[in-house]
Amino acid sequence: MSATNQIxxxxxxxxxxxxxxxxxxxxxxxxxxxxxHALRGLSVAIRRGExxxxxxxxxxxxxxxxxxxxxxDRPSAGNYVLEGIDVSNHxxxxxxxxxxxxxxxxxxxxxxxxxxxxxxxxxxxTLYTKIDRxxxxxxxxxxxxxxxxxxRGAHFPSQMSGGQQQRVAIARALVNQPSILLADEPTGNLDxxxxxxxxxxxxxxxxxxxxxxxxxxxxxxxQFARRILVFRDGKIRKDEPVTNQPKARDVLKTxxxxxx
Numbered sequence: 001m002s003a004t005n006q007i008x009x010x011x012x013x014x015x016x017x018x019x020x021x022x023x024x025x026x027x028x029x030x031x032x033x034x035x036x037h038a039l040r041g042l043s044v045a046i047r048r049g050e051x052x053x054x055x056x057x058x059x060x061x062x063x064x065x066x067x068x069x070x071x072x073d074r075p076s077a078g079n080y081v082l083e084g085i086d087v088s089n090h091x092x093x094x095x096x097x098x099x100x101x102x103x104x105x106x107x108x109x110x111x112x113x114x115x116x117x118x119x120x121x122x123x124x125x126t127l128y129t130k131i132d133r134x135x136x137x138x139x140x141x142x143x144x145x146x147x148x149x150x151x152r153g154a155h156f157p158s159q160m161s162g163g164q165q166q167r168v169a170i171a172r173a174l175v176n177q178p179s180i181l182l183a184d185e186p187t188g189n190l191d192x193x194x195x196x197x198x199x200x201x202x203x204x205x206x207x208x209x210x211x212x213x214x215x216x217x218x219x220x221x222x223q224f225a226r227r228i229l230v231f232r233d234g235k236i237r238k239d240e241p242v243t244n245q246p247k248a249r250d251v252l253k254t255x256x257x258x259x260x
Contacts (some may be wrong), residue, residue, distance in 0.1 A: 008082065019082075019180055019211050020046040020069060024246040025078035027064050027234075038064040040073070040234035046213065051206040052241075055221035056213045056231030062215055063184075069213060070103055070182050083179055100128050104173030108185035110165045112157045112172075118144060119153035122172045129176065142170035147201055163194035170201060176259040180211040187221055193255045200248035224248055 027039040039061050042216065046052055054060045067073040068080055071087060074095075079088045087098060099105075112121045123139040131139070144150055147167040157165050165185060173181055187195035195218075201226060208211050214225055222228050223242055230238035 005101040017047050019048045019050075019083055020044075020213075021081040022068075023079040023081070025068065025075040026086050027068065028074070029218075030066050033070065036213050037234055039068075039076070040170045042235060043078075044229065044236060044239070046211065048211055048225065049206070051202070051212045051224075051226045052214065053225035053228045054231060055219070055222055055228060057124075058227060060231035061234040062231045064234075066182060066184055066213070066215055069180075070097045070105060077091065094218065100125060100176060104176070104178035105180065106166070106183040106186045107175050110157070110162075110169045110186035110189075112165055114157055117154050117156055118149065118160070118168045121157075121168055121207060122175050124244075125172060125176050139175050139177075140171070143174045144168070146151050152209075152251045157182075161194075162190050163197055166190065166194075166198055167201065170198075170205075174205070180213060181205065183212065183214045185215055185217070187216065187218065193252070193257075195221060196248050196251050196255060203248050214238075 015076055022042055022044050025039055025042045025149055026037070029038065030038045042061070042065065045150050052066065054062045064073070068075055069091075072095075074080075074090075075088055079086050081087070082102065084100065087095065090098070094223070113124075116124075119137070119140050119234075122143055123136050126136040126139060133135050141153065144153055144252070149167050149171070150163065150166060152160065154170075157168070166189075170186075181202075186202075190198065199221060202214070206226075212225075214222075216222050223244075223246055225242060226245060227241050228238070
């Protein structure tokens with residue numbers, strides 16, 4: 001194989017392996033006669049199996065970027081390609097279908113239904129699919145076991161700690177077997193040890209091949225990812241690999257138990 005053909009083949013493989021590709025994306029809001037720019041010509045690619053942390057001050061554009069990645073909003077200009085499909089101009093119904101099929105969401109506030117059991121909360125995303133009831137229940141139970149709460153399926157959110165509720169929220173995000181997991185400040189409401197426990201789960205999921213994009217304002221939490229993007233003024237100012245990524249499981253061994 002010639003050097004030219006080798007380069008072309010490697011380039012094609014790289015494109016095929018790209019889950020997220022954002023090309024010269026702008027997002028602005030018109031407030032009367034004032035135009036507010038949230039994103040300014042942003043371009044970035046995220047490959048399958050990456051674990052990316054996004055950091056930046058309030059107003060830096062990271063939340064707007066996550067909304068676009070999650071198909072909750074559309075760019076004002078530019079292109080967003082998700083698994084080879086340009087979703088930039090899809091209508092609301094098409095975006096809702098993509099969200100349900102390809103994207104799992106985890107939020108700071110858990111967003112669990114209070115009067116619904118853990119298993120029922122996890123099943124909710126499957127209700128908008130053609131999956132039959134037996135498969136829905138099987139997937140929900142499997143996802144709950146995956147996050148270490150296989151014996152808590154009948155418990156309500158009020159009977160669980162914050163960390164357990166976030167585990168249920170992660171299981172809910174996984175139940176439709178998404179291509180990417182978007183986590184927006186998933187440790188924001190948790191104590192230090194529980195935060196690391198959640199990062200251990202995310203690292204394990206990433207180790208199994210799941211692509212994860214995490215927003216956090218905590219530098220220590222960002223270090224558990226493999227790559228960090230730093231936003232400022234609607235642009236990516238830094239894009240760096242994590243050179244000494246700590247393993248959450250090892251960090252847990254150094255932290256006191258909550259019962260101590």
